[in-house]
Each structure stands twice: as C-alpha cells, then as structure tokens.
Amino acid sequence: MTISPGTTTSLRVPARVLVVGDAAGDRDTLCRHVQKEGHFAYAAGPGGEALERLRAERFDLVLLDVQMPGMDGPGFLEALRHDAELAQVPVIVVSADMDVIAQCLESGAHDWLPGGFGPAMLRARLGAALDRRRVRDARSLRREMDVARNIQRDFLPESLPVAMGVQLEAALHPARQVSGDFYDAFVLAPSGTIVLVVGDVCDKGVGAALFMALFRSLIRASADPVGGGAIQMIGGRRTLVRQSLEAATPADLLTRVAGFTNDYIARLHGRTNMFATVFLAALTPNTGQFDYVNAGHEPALVIAPDGAIRELRPTGPALGLLPDQGFGAGEGRLERGHCLFAFTDGLVEARNPAGEAFGGARLQAALRANDTSAPTLVRSVIETLHAFTGPAEPHDDVTLLAATRTIG
Numbered sequence: 322m323t324i325s326p327g328t329t330t331s332l333r334v335p336a337r338v339l340v341v342g343d344a345a346g347d348r349d350t351l352c353r354h355v356q357k358e359g360h361f362a363y364a365a366g367p368g369g370e371a372l373e374r375l376r377a378e379r380f381d382l383v384l385l386d387v388q389m390p391g392m393d394g395p396g397f398l399e400a401l402r403h404d405a406e407l408a409q410v411p412v413i414v415v416s417a418d419m420d421v422i423a424q425c426l427e428s429g430a431h432d433w434l435p436g437g438f439g440p441a442m443l444r445a446r447l448g449a450a451l452d453r454r455r456v457r458d459a460r461s462l463r464r465e466m467d468v469a470r471n472i473q474r475d476f477l478p479e480s481l482p483v484a485m486g487v488q489l490e491a492a493l494h495p496a497r498q499v500s501g502d503f504y505d506a507f508v509l510a511p512s513g514t515i516v517l518v519v520g521d522v523c524d525k526g527v528g529a530a531l532f533m534a535l536f537r538s539l540i541r542a543s544a545d546p547v548g549g550g551a552i553q554m555i556g557g558r559r560t561l562v563r564q565s566l567e568a569a570t571p572a573d574l575l576t577r578v579a580g581f582t583n584d585y586i587a588r589l590h591g592r593t594n595m596f597a598t599v600f601l602a603a604l605t606p607n608t609g610q611f612d613y614v615n616a617g618h619e620p621a622l623v624i625a626p627d628g629a630i631r632e633l634r635p636t637g638p639a640l641g642l643l644p645d646q647g648f649g650a651g652e653g654r655l656e657r658g659h660c661l662f663a664f665t666d667g668l669v670e671a672r673n674p675a676g677e678a679f680g681g682a683r684l685q686a687a688l689r690a691n692d693t694s695a696p697t698l699v700r701s702v703i704e705t706l707h708a709f710t711g712p713a714e715p716h717d718d719v720t721l722l723a724a725t726r727t728i729g
Contacts, residue, residue, distance in 0.1 A: 342386030486728035501529025571603035586641030596641035657729030667717030
C-alpha cells in the first residue's frame with residue numbers, strides 16, 4: 322500500500338517512510354498522518370514482510386507499531402541491527418506502553434511517539450530523525466569522496482619527468498571534489514622521448530572521474546614502447562591484440578595511441594556516451610622536435626620569448642565518440658626559450674561574478690606578460706584566472722601543462 326504526499330507547508334524534501342504494524346487500519350491511519358506531513362508513506366505487515374520490503378527498496382525511516390504478533394518491537398529492531406544494509410535506517414517506535422518503548426530504545430530505536438500523538442509531535446519527531454540521517458549520510462558521502470579524490474590523485478604523475486634541456490610544470494584545479502580532467506607526462510625508453518598528455522572527459526563529477534582514470538590508463542598502456550594494441554574480434558569477442566611499436570616514429574605512436582583509445586571507449590563503452598578531448602605530444606628533449614595529436618581539444622599553444630604564439634589545432638575528433646576514426650599528427654619545434662602550453666577548456670570558459678568568460682584573449686595576454694619558463698607561466702596564469710573569477714564558483718575543472726626548452 323502506498324499513500325502519496327499531499328499538500329504541506331513543510332519545506333523539507335519528501336522522505337520515504339515505511340509504516341510497519343499488524344493491524345491494517347492502524348497502518349493506514351499512520352500512513353495518512355505521515356502523508357499530511359509531506360512524505361511518501363508505505364505500509365507493510367510485521368516481521369518478515371517488513372524486512373523483505375526494506376531489503377528490496379530504499380527507505381529513509383521506519384515508523385514502527387510495536388504490537389506485532391510473532392515479532393515484538395525489540396526482536397524486529399534486533400533483526401535490523403544484524404543486517405548490514407538496514408542497520409543505519411532510523412526507526413521511530415509508536416506505543417502507549419512506556420516499558421515497551423524503553424526496551425525498543427535499548428534495542429536500537431532512534432526515537433518514540435506516544436499513543437494519541439498530535440501532528441506537531443509527529444512533525445518534530447520525523448524532522449529530527451530525518452535531519453540526523455541526512456547529517457550522517459552527508460558525512461559518509463564526504464568520507465567516500467575524500468577517498469575517491471585521493472585515489473584519483475594517485476592517477477596523476479607523482480612527479481614530472483626530469484630531462485636535460487626541458488622544464489615541465491603542471492596544475493590541476495577541480496571544480497568539485499573529483500575531476501574529469503587529467504594530465505600526464507612520462508618518458509619512453511630507450512629513446513628518452515617525453516610524452517605529454519592533457520585530457521578533458523565530458524561532464525563532471527564521479528562519472529567523469531571514473532572515465533578520467535580509464536582514459537589515462539589506456540593512453541599509458543597503449544603508449545608502451547614494448548607494444549601498443551588494437552581491438553579485434555576474435556571468437557566473437559572484442560580482444561586487445563598487442564602490436565609492436567618499437568620501430569614506430571613518435572607521430573605513428575601518437576596516432577596509434579589515439580586510435581586505440583578511441584576504439585576501446587567507443588566499442589566497449591559506447592552506451593555511456595562518454596568521450597574525452599585529448600592533446601598528446603611526443604617531445605625529443607635534445608632537439609626540441611615534437612609531434613602532436615589534438616583529438617578535439619582546445620588548441621595547445623607554442624609561445625616564443627618575443628610573445629609570438631602558434632596554435633596547435635585539432636587533428637582529429639574527440640576520443641570515444643565513434644569507432645574507426647582517423648587521427649592525423651602535426652609537428653613543431655621548440656627553440657631555446659619556447660614553451661609548449663596545453664590546457665583544458667575550463668580555463669578559457671571560467672567566468673567572473675558578472676558572467677563574463679576569461680577567454681582566449683586574456684589567456685594569451687597573461688602568457689605574453691611573463692617570461693616563458695614553465696613554472697612562471699603556470700603560476701601566473703592561475704593567479705590571473707583567480708583574480709578574474711574572484712568569488713565566483715568554478716563551473717569546470719582547470720588543467721595546465723607547460724614544457725619549456727632551456728637549451729638550443
């Protein structure tokens with residue numbers, strides 16, 4: 322039985338309340354009282370019926386009439402407390418017998434209502450129990466999000482590679498506790514080529530964070546010089562087939578990495594409609610030569626000491642939209658003092674309290690206002706951004722990755 326909430330002056334979010342009791346008439350009466358307070362009321366018989374209902378559906382609170390044959394109030398509460406899934410559901414006991422109420426409170430009930438209670442008392446008891454649960458749930462969620470944030474942080478490089486003649490710096494500022502942005506930088510052996518990655522998974526929050534970890538891991542694994550991979554149908558199943566990349570040029574390696582990552586997401590996770598824009602570059606430290614693939618990402622920038630800026634525009638679509646997409650590669654060279662600067666769109670789309678976007682022009686002005694060392698550029702851009710946005714809430718993650726050549 323279900324009674325939907327009716328008109329109420331309460332501003333609380335409606336809760337799902339399970340009314341448990343033996344007599345159908347008493348259950349219906351309690352349900353109507355709960356409904357008048359603006360909550361969803363559901364009725365269940367005593368003992369096993371109530372427990373099965375609680376295990377099958379999510380309820381915010383139980384209103385328990387303890388006069389139940391076959392299972393008294395303390396016995397029912399004991400059954401709840403020994404069920405890991407139900408132990409945290411608050412229970413309010415309804416009884417005219419104070420001895421029974423005392424036994425139920427000792428057995429784990431959270432609160433009680435006397436027989437003949439009025440609307441004000443019901444409202445107060447329901448509100449207090451639901452508020453306590455919301456506080457507890459919020460604390461639990463914060464703990465879980467802290468764990469998720471720490472796990473995600475471990476997916477970012479603990480430190481950036483150190484190579485003669487190249488200076489690296491990065492920053493990631495999530496809009497929420499977890500981020501859909503990511504960056505990476507690692508060295509390919511034995512060539513010493515540095516692979517630089519900046520990515521932005523669509524959407525924000527936990528779902529984007531899960532796919533951030535997947536995209537980052539796929540890119541790392543498929544860039545392994547011992548062998549990349551391709552997805553092929555073998556025996557009716559999609560299978561990763563390793564392919565030798567030992568003789569691949571940096572441009573070949575990057576296009577294969579983009580193709581493999583794209584096909585894996587599109588074929589195995591296409592129903593999620595998740596994709597990522599990604600900028601990848603392979604930089605040779607001793608020459609400054611680099612190749613890049615821009616998969617639907619914001620144009621990375623090459624900044625010269627004299628303020629000249631070159632944009633590295635997309636060479637293919639975002640990763641994960643459709644399988645079998647082609648990805649081209651571009652190339653360039655970092656002379657002494659030149660910086661390769663990649664970022665996510667949360668930087669240029671950040672807004673101030675008036676709703677004005679930071680924009681590409683402000684970004685380029687901030688880059689030209691400083692010398693081209695990687696730490697200086699990253700720090701100055703973040704400081705300029707924060708001065709622009711002020712107290713405005715961030716609406717997207719912001720990630721920066723800079724590589725400056727110091728010899729040549």
